[in-house]
Amino acid sequence: MHFTAPARRSTGLRDADGMAVASFVLGLLGLLVLNVVLGPVAIVLASAALWRGTARRGRAFLGLGLGVADLLVLIAFMQADQTLSWSF
Template identity: 80%
Template structure:
């Protein structure tokens, strides 16, 4: 059986849309937990989704911004606590 891309878009657009949504979710989740890991993953997924031409560009950009925000929050809290980790 041969799988084909949907007729409405280019091949791989559905995967890129999934990456954009995953980037948004991981970036949002990274603001609360594991921002050292989830931030860079959100950034990488957002860049990959934008590079592949996602139809959900807004979510990809939000995922990119949230991934960067994850790292900024981590850096700010590390400066405040003088440690590599933080807690509520």
């Protein structure tokens, strides 16, 4: 009897789904604060969720896009201010 295999599979899917949601939330939050940190974290989490086969592919792709947008916003503000950081 193999009772542990389905539990591991469902836990792995839940982990991947959680990563997809976390990447979306962190990417969204990264547009406002700490985009130099939260952007790459959102990209890594979204990539890991997609690689693990998440059921929430849309959220993972949104997290990936928001992570990239975080870095693009950082670059835009760095170019405008001629500094390594930006603030409101």
